[in-house]
Amino acid sequence: MITGHRVRALAAVALAVPALLLTACSVSGKPVDLATVTSLDRPQPAGVEVNPPTTTGSAAAVPPCDPAASLRPAGPLPAPGAMPGGTTMKTIQDRGRLIAGVDQNTFLFGFRNPTSNALEGFDIDRVRDVAAAIFGDPGKVQYKVITSAERIDALKKGEVDIVVRTMTATCARWVDINFSATYYVAGQRVVVDRSSPITGVDQLGGKRVCAAKGSTSIQKLREAPAPPEVVAVDNWSDCLVMLQQGQVAAVSTDDTILSGMVAQDPNVKLVGPRFTEEPYGIGIPKQNEDMVRFVNGVLEQSVARGSWAASYAKWLGQAGGPAAAPPAARYRD
Known part of the structure; x- marks a missing residue:
């Protein structure tokens, strides 16, 4: 059984709690440690390199x-x-x-x-x-x-x-x-966002195009009539992520790999003919x-x-x- 004295004591505590909270809130009139947002850019995959060196084999003279x-x-x-x-x-x-x-x-x-x-x-x-x-x-x-x-x-x-x-x-x-x-x-081709007007490798000049480090795709892009700015990543799946996030205009590699990307994401498309074997x-x-x-x-x-x-x-x-x-x-x- 709760006595009348106990009821009055609980009521006093209940009234005191809001007062304490108001007092605590009034100690500081502004938020502390505000985060400063300087960019809304989405993070890039780890290990991204822009215009990397081409490494597809021995640096020595290559016999035919x-x-x-x-x-x-x-x-x-x-x-x-x-x-x-x-x-x-x-x-x-x-x-x-x-x-x-x-x-x-x-x-x-x-x-x-x-x-x-x-x-x-x-x-x-x-x-x-x-x-x-x-x-x-x-x-x-x-x-x-x-x-x-x-x-x-x-x-x-x-x-x-x-x-x-x-x-x-x-x-x-x-x-x-x-x-x-x-x-x-296989043969190298290009994948772009489904809304992109790009129709082939000849339209990639100056644009950011993703390829994998150590692949022959990088050198083939540099040999294109209108070379793009190559963005190199560790794995082809990173290229698809960058395309989805709008960080590159296209991905270019073997059509077999690109077909897998199209099968995974209906919002991208293969364009242009093969330009390598x-x-x-x-x-x-x-x-x-x-x-x-x-x-x-x-x-x-x-x-x-x-x-x-x-x-x-x-x-x-x-x-x-x-x-x-x-x-x-x-x-x-």
């Missing part, structure tokens, strides 16, 4: 070559799990896993499925084909996620056995590493020629068995790409 011509397979493939002694493939088999440098940000080619957290895409299928040929198990892979700029160094340092990351074979890159036969041919090869350390011949045998087998076509239909057919025809292998020996 056919960049799409690789080393011929050395006869039929050995049975999975029975790699010949003394070979690069036997070393990988004994280790128990293939180490592959891949992307996780390029939709349709190498990306992380947000539902399963698994790496998927056309390039990932090529890795799984190689693992299946060595082990009889396509899942025996250790994926190492790398950026475009890290691809060659990862191979030269022996951090990975192969790189399968939308990598164009060029004569400059052949100086530093080996490539498999071409497993896909980009033969994709699997990167392999320079000293491992036996691995080059083995991987080329795997690629021939994937075409013959239909796994290349099935992979294309699953990933690239949905993006409206060219007809599902694997490129004919070319060999230099």
Whole structure:
């Protein structure tokens, strides 16, 4: 039971509280530590560079070559799990896993499925084909996620056995590493906002255009009749973000990568024809020629068995790409 004295005491406290709050508020008549807003610009992705140096291979003199011509397979493939002694493939088999440098940000080619957290895409299928040929198990892979700029160094340092990351074979890159036969041919194009009046690369002069560090796309943009101001980022997904935020007028790279952007965002569009040819090869350390011949045998087998076509239909057919025809292998020996 609450007594009359207790009621009067509680009422006094209740009356005192508002008075205390008013007193506290009147101690200072103005806000403290006001934030000064100097810009409403949206933040840029980390690592953005404007007009970066071009780094697509060796700085030494580059001998002429056919960049799409690789080393011929050395006869039929050995049975999975029975790699010949003394070979690069036997070393990988004994280790128990293939180490592959891949992307996780390029939709349709190498990306992380947000539902399963698994790496998927056309390039990932090529890795799984190689693992299946060595082990009889396509899942025996250790994926190492790398950026475009890290691809060659990862191979030269022996951090990975192969790189399968939308990598164009060029004569400059052949100086530093080996490539498999071409497993896909792309071509550079342009993506812009759907409301943009830009219709091709010839209209990019002086405009800010996004490309990935270490890609051949940067040099090709600089060779355009009307060169743009190149904005370089670590990953292609950063380019899409900058385009969405209005920080660049366009993104330019291989149409395969751009098709993935269009599939992700209906507010952007592909414009203009291809203005380059980009033969994709699997990167392999320079000293491992036996691995080059083995991987080329795997690629021939994937075409013959239909796994290349099935992979294309699953990933690239949905993006409206060219007809599902694997490129004919070319060999230099």
